[in-house]
Amino acid sequence: MTTQIANHVDLVAILVRSIDASICYYRDQLNYPVVADEQMPELGVRLVLLDAGGTHLQLVEPTTNGPLKEDLDRLGEYLHHICFAVPDIDLAISQLSPTQPVSINLGGRNRRTAFLPSGRNGVRIELTEIEPYQPSEGVS
């Protein structure tokens, strides 16, 4: 029996210099509603999530210096990563990254999220647990 790891593509993330300067295209021209707009100082980003039917677009704006800001300075804006929703992030990590350690953070929408240390086909892969984090569970 195959264990179901990934449930669906939760979001596709676009790294942008300024969400305020970028959002009108996605919200007003493509007509995708904004469903979350979060400042995440502990991750050094502002995250805006748009409902793109069946999945989401996420605009990611670095708000502090760090790897994301360096990426932006070096490469410009670009399609940054895909995030797969998983029912159990610990199980998914153990199956998708059995040998390399993975850090779990609290990401947008108060969900446990993790970037896999090895992407695939040049694509950064994030996992997000479908149900928001409940403190009694422990973060990782």
Added chain:
Amino acid sequence: MTTQIANHVDLVAILVRSIDASICYYRDQLNYPVVADEQMPELGVRLVLLDAGGTHLQLVEPTTNGPLKEDLDRLGEYLHHICFAVPDIDLAISQLSPTQPVSINLGGRNRRTAFLPSGRNGVRIELTEIEPYQPSEGVS
């Protein structure tokens, strides 16, 4: 009244050197079923589409020399573009690219598709008409 242009994210495309060498991760580890596997000699690509719940992942393998093969040689494999499903591609093009001409092709799944000449935030944007092409309509 706002005219609805984009319906949903139809697919997220990944440019790969070899679909055969890449597909097992998406199909067997992430458990996304393959819903189409098409050779498109007129576009110089093989396209494999996986159902990723609500949206699709598309693996794009260049099969002839051309811009995609050059991209691959220069940049390696990467997250290549987003495709938005639209009910009426002519209407969507007229609203999203009112001044620059856009070429419409018959793409995968026998759908009328078009890349917008100007992407957004460094992201290439494709449109695909939701209903497959019916020859009586004319291609463009």
